[in-house]
Amino acid sequence: MTLAVSSVAKSFGDVAAVRDVSFQVEPGTIFGLIGPNGAGKTTTMRMILRILDPDQGRITWEGQPVTDPVARRFGYLPEERGLYPRMTVRATLRFFANLHGAQGPQVDKEIGAWIEKVALDEHAGKKIEELSKGNAQKVQFVAALLHHPPLLILDEPFSGLDPVNVRVLRDALQSMAAQGTAIIFSSHQMEHVEELCDHLALIDHGRVIAHGSVREVRQASGQMFVRLRVQGREEQVFQRFPELSIIRRGEDFWEARLPQGFDARRILQAALETGEVERYSVEPPSLEQVYVDLVGQPNNGTGPQANGSYAGYEPEGRQA
Amino acid sequence: MEPMANLRPWRVIAKREFQEMAGGRAFLVTTILGAVLIFALSFVPALIQYLKSIPESPTRVVTANPAYYQVLVAQVKAVPESLRPGIRLQLDKGDPSWDATQARLDPLVRKGKIKGYLWIGRGDGEELAFRYVAKDPGTSSVSFIRQLVQPLATQQRAARLGIPPQALAALAQPVSLATIDLAAQVADGAAAGKGAHKPSKGLAGTDSVEQIATQILSYFLLMSLYMAILLYGNSIAMSVINEKTSRVVELLVASAKPWEILLGKVLGVGLAGLVQFGAWVATGVLAMATVPAVKSLLPAGAMTSAAQGLPLSMLLYFALFFFLGYFMYAALYAGFTATASRLEEVSQGTLPITLLIIAGFAASAITWGAPGSIVGVVGSLIPFFAPMAMFTRVVMGTVPSWQIWLSIALMVLTIWGSLWLGGRLYRANVMRFRRVSWWRALH
Numbered sequence: 210m211t212l213a214v215s216s217v218a219k220s221f222g223d224v225a226a227v228r229d230v231s232f233q234v235e236p237g238t239i240f241g242l243i244g245p246n247g248a249g250k251t252t253t254m255r256m257i258l259r260i261l262d263p264d265q266g267r268i269t270w271e272g273q274p275v276t277d278p279v280a281r282r283f284g285y286l287p288e289e290r291g292l293y294p295r296m297t298v299r300a301t302l303r304f305f306a307n308l309h310g311a312q313g314p315q316v317d318k319e320i321g322a323w324i325e326k327v328a329l330d331e332h333a334g335k336k337i338e339e340l341s342k343g344n345a346q347k348v349q350f351v352a353a354l355l356h357h358p359p360l361l362i363l364d365e366p367f368s369g370l371d372p373v374n375v376r377v378l379r380d381a382l383q384s385m386a387a388q389g390t391a392i393i394f395s396s397h398q399m400e401h402v403e404e405l406c407d408h409l410a411l412i413d414h415g416r417v418i419a420h421g422s423v424r425e426v427r428q429a430s431g432q433m434f435v436r437l438r439v440q441g442r443e444e445q446v447f448q449r450f451p452e453l454s455i456i457r458r459g460e461d462f463w464e465a466r467l468p469q470g471f472d473a474r475r476i477l478q479a480a481l482e483t484g485e486v487e488r489y490s491v492e493p494p495s496l497e498q499v500y501v502d503l504v505g506q507p508n509n510g511t512g513p514q515a516n517g518s519y520a521g522y523e524p525e526g527r528q529a
Numbered sequence: 530m531e532p533m534a535n536l537r538p539w540r541v542i543a544k545r546e547f548q549e550m551a552g553g554r555a556f557l558v559t560t561i562l563g564a565v566l567i568f569a570l571s572f573v574p575a576l577i578q579y580l581k582s583i584p585e586s587p588t589r590v591v592t593a594n595p596a597y598y599q600v601l602v603a604q605v606k607a608v609p610e611s612l613r614p615g616i617r618l619q620l621d622k623g624d625p626s627w628d629a630t631q632a633r634l635d636p637l638v639r640k641g642k643i644k645g646y647l648w649i650g651r652g653d654g655e656e657l658a659f660r661y662v663a664k665d666p667g668t669s670s671v672s673f674i675r676q677l678v679q680p681l682a683t684q685q686r687a688a689r690l691g692i693p694p695q696a697l698a699a700l701a702q703p704v705s706l707a708t709i710d711l712a713a714q715v716a717d718g719a720a721a722g723k724g725a726h727k728p729s730k731g732l733a734g735t736d737s738v739e740q741i742a743t744q745i746l747s748y749f750l751l752m753s754l755y756m757a758i759l760l761y762g763n764s765i766a767m768s769v770i771n772e773k774t775s776r777v778v779e780l781l782v783a784s785a786k787p788w789e790i791l792l793g794k795v796l797g798v799g800l801a802g803l804v805q806f807g808a809w810v811a812t813g814v815l816a817m818a819t820v821p822a823v824k825s826l827l828p829a830g831a832m833t834s835a836a837q838g839l840p841l842s843m844l845l846y847f848a849l850f851f852f853l854g855y856f857m858y859a860a861l862y863a864g865f866t867a868t869a870s871r872l873e874e875v876s877q878g879t880l881p882i883t884l885l886i887i888a889g890f891a892a893s894a895i896t897w898g899a900p901g902s903i904v905g906v907v908g909s910l911i912p913f914f915a916p917m918a919m920f921t922r923v924v925m926g927t928v929p930s931w932q933i934w935l936s937i938a939l940m941v942l943t944i945w946g947s948l949w950l951g952g953r954l955y956r957a958n959v960m961r962f963r964r965v966s967w968w969r970a971l972h
Contacts, residue, residue: 258783281538281784291776295549307541308784352780 211235212257212360212391217266218415219252226252228415231266234391234408236359239382241402241409242395243496245504249415250395251288254362257393258285270360281309284358286350288365288395294338298329298348301337302355311356323351327377343374350378354385361385363394367401379405399497409496413504427493430502434495435473438462438488439480446479456498462488538785539793546768546797551804560805564812571816587619588663589646591630595620597649597681604677616673621646627660638664647674649681657685746839747924750847751893751917753810757851758858758886761802765859766866766875768798769955773870787952791863795948799859846923853940854916858882860944861913864951868958885913893917900925910936912943 212234219227227249234240242250255261257268259280268275292301302320306312324333327347337345346369354361366382367375382405386392396402402409403423411419411426419426434456437443443463447455452471457464467473473491480486494502550556590598598620605618623633630648637643645663652658659678661671687697769791772778781790861882869878892908899905900922909918909928915936922928 255783260779260782277786283783285780285783287779289776289779291779293545293549293775293777295553296545300548304541304545305780307536308538308781310536312536 211271212393213269213272214253214257215267215269217253217256217263217268219249219256219261219264225415227256227263229266230410230412230415230417232408232410232417232420234360234393236391237386237389238407239386239392239394239405241406242393242412243397243399243402243409243500244395244412248412250412251364253412254285254364254393254395257360257362258283282356282358282360284309284353284356284361286353286361286363286366288368290346290349292337292345292349292352295336297336298324298333298340301348302352305352306355309356309358316355319355320351323355326381327351343370346370347374347377350381354381354390357390359389359391361390361392363392365396366394367396367398375401399495399500403496411500411503418503419499423496424493426499427496430494430499431469432494433467433473433491434464434493434498435467435476436462436464436488436490436492437476437480437486439486440484442484446476446483449479450476467491537789538781539789539796542781542785542790542793543797543800546794547801548797550764550768550798550801556801556805560808563805563809567809567812568816571813585617586641586644587617588644589619589621589634590649591621591623591625591634591646592649593625594649600681600684601647601677604680608673608676613673616644616670618647619643625650631662635662638662647678649678655685655689657682744924746843746847747897747921750851750920751890753806754851754854754916755886755890757802757806757855759883760806761799762858762862762879762882763875764802765795765798765862766869766879767872768794769863769866770869770872770875774872782956787956788948789952791860791867791948791951791955795856795859795863799856803855843924846920849937850916850920853937853944857912857916857940857944857947858886860947860951861885864947864954867951867955870958889914889917893921896921897925900928906932910939912936912939915940 214233215231217227217230218225230249230253232240242253244250252261256263257275257280259275259277270279273279293304296304299320302323303312303316306316306320324330327350329344329347329351332340332344337348340348350363350366353363361382363382366378370378379401382392382394394405406423408422409420409426410417419429421429435453437446438461439446443458447453447463447465450465452468453465453476455463455465477486477489480489590601592598598618601618605613605616621630621634624630625648627648627650630646634643634646638645641664645661645666648658648660648662650658650660659674659682661674663670684694684697687694692700772781772790772794778790785793862879865878865882866875869875892904892911892914895902896905896908896918905918905922908914909922910932911918919928919933919936923933
């Protein structure tokens with residue numbers, strides 16, 4: 210039950226959305242797709258679901274090319290949120306379960322269980338148009354996984370959710386994975402990726418520019434960063450090491466990039482001489498740092514193929 | 530794994546579309562209001578009849594020869610009541626000279642005491658002169674008066690030419706033209722030469738009640754198909770276009786083939802429309818059958834004899850052509866709308882279909898006059914016109930069965946083609962990767 214994406218490419222007219230993307234997702238694992246807007250994440254997902262046919266490369270499930278009946282069993286939460294506004298929560302969930310080929314009393318029972326699990330009990334009889342955006346998003350999330358998909362594909366599942374709902378969804382994802390579901394999700398929030406993913410791929414301009422486990426990706430550059438908190442007197446410590454570039458000056462801690470071959474214990478020594486050391490750690494770069502280093506500007510929202518040309522969806526004005 | 534048969538995506542989508550349209554309160558209200566309106570409208574002919582029955586102010590006939598008046602009265606009686614433009618004749622007893630008549634009757638006409646008067650007197654030479662004086666004489670009453678006095682003039686001219694009245698009556702006899710439909714007899718096979726034998730198809734040579742009943746059926750098909758398509762074609766177009774704004778479409782495209790999405794919509798919305806339409810037709814039929822005022826308009830027993838006179842095969846053809854025509858146009862609406870991405874583009878996109886329906890209406894009008902003509906035969910094979918024109922031909926006369934089957938096959942092919950092609954367009958346009966035209970989708 211492995212999904213294998215091998216060297217797929219897809220162009221829309223002159224615009225190359227995906228140039229060369231390969232990765233594998235094993236059952237029971239969570240795979241993160243990260244990258245700037247327009248990097249090709251959504252196009253890759255659509256190719257896995259057979260909404261689009263790749264121009265090159267192949268996508269296999271259990272070693273066989275993905276066919277329509279197989280793709281129909283996959284669960285999908287598109288970035289483009291949308292439900293029928295006049296249907297009730299229950300009817301919506303039943304419709305999507307049927308659409309994916311699941312029906313019967315068992316499905317109704319599971320709908321009830323999921324409604325409880327994601328705290329939608331008091332809204333179950335309401336119409337979608339009466340729900341808040343976050344609740345509608347939870348309905349759509351449940352709709353994607355009701356039929357026990359072997360593979361669940363989630364495009365930005367956490368965007369627009371409050372922390373409580375993020376936690377609800379995160380727990381649901383982890384329990385799905387524990388039951389053997391293979392999960393792919395994309396996100397711009399690196400803390401979610403670091404927390405949830407077993408493996409990840411960073412895509413930019415339609416190519417995978419980093420992949421592996423979270424740890425592997427973080428360590429790939431070989432760089433190290435020091436994090437320090439000395440009763441608010443971090444600046445005094447770092448002043449003694451002008452060769453360090455400080456990348457974060459937070460209330461909670463400061464962070465600096467260590468040059469190759471720099472002995473970090475010198476910083477600890479200096480810190481101990483300055484005051485009480487509340488925090489000291491030497492780590493590979495955070496995922497966010499890796500992302501920024503590899504992709505460029507943070508929140509690089511306008512890649513060359515961003516929105517407009519081929520996936521002209523407006524993120525604003527989404528229908529709840 | 531293969532999904533269960535009743536969970537084919539198009540069925541799931543069709544069920545949802547049906548519930549969405551037929552389950553809403555607006556649908557129920559519209560259906561009930563429409564039925565009430567139809568019931569009320571069914572009283573309109575009775576109302577017109579009632580208004581006609583109110584005695585009109587009389588039209589005086591001024592003549593020195595009372596025999597002329599008798600001829601006119603006989604003429605009026607010969608015209609069916611429903612076709613008379615409210616004219617009631619009355620013999621004037623006063624001085625028949627033109628000047629005296631004018632002086633005496635013109636004020637009465639102006640005051641509305643009488644509707645008008647018809648003066649019959651001597652004109653130039655031997656000819657009779659007719660003058661009709663009225664306030665606002667409508668064209669229908671003028672032509673009715675002209676129709677009334679024509680025999681008087683003819684009789685008088687005949688008398689002058691020395692033609693006796695019997696000879697005149699003989700001259701006026703209508704020609705009898707015996708019509709023998711060989712096509713009907715050929716289709717009937719063994720019964721060659723026996724006109725009374727019923728042909729297996731068509732109604733040539735059958736008795737008149739049956740003929741009238743089926744002609745009404747043909748007209749009924751035309752009207753109801755026309756109305757149903759115009760009423761619900763747009764609902765289907767809306768449903769197709771709304772999918773783009775509801776943004777569920779990406780999920781649908783992930784789980785169903787594009788033609789399945791369109792098929793689901795055509796069936797779901799189309800059936801919901803038929804339910805409403807059926808309720809309205811049933812209301813109309815019920816009104817005709819039960820409301821005394823409406824029932825009295827029809828000759829006694831017309832409903833039952835029409836129902837008995839209709840061969841079952843005609844009813845089956847009716848159902849077949851109605852459903853094929855309805856769903857073919859529904860599929861066309863869905864297919865054409867697949868290229869539109871906004872609501873405003875819908876009416877543009879569906880304009881060609883509306884034109885097709887009107888053309889089909891015209892084609893069947895031609896077929897009515899000449900079922901076997903080249904226009905009729907060709908028109909009834911073109912799928913867009915077939916439901917109307919072919920059914921008209923089936924009703925009017927004998928149609929070779931290969932032509933019927935060919936037209937049905939072509940209609941089914943058209944349904945399939947517009948769903949398939951529309952589906953390809955839908956998928957491409959719905960995802961808005963690029964605009965894809967009908968032409969490009971073919972390649």
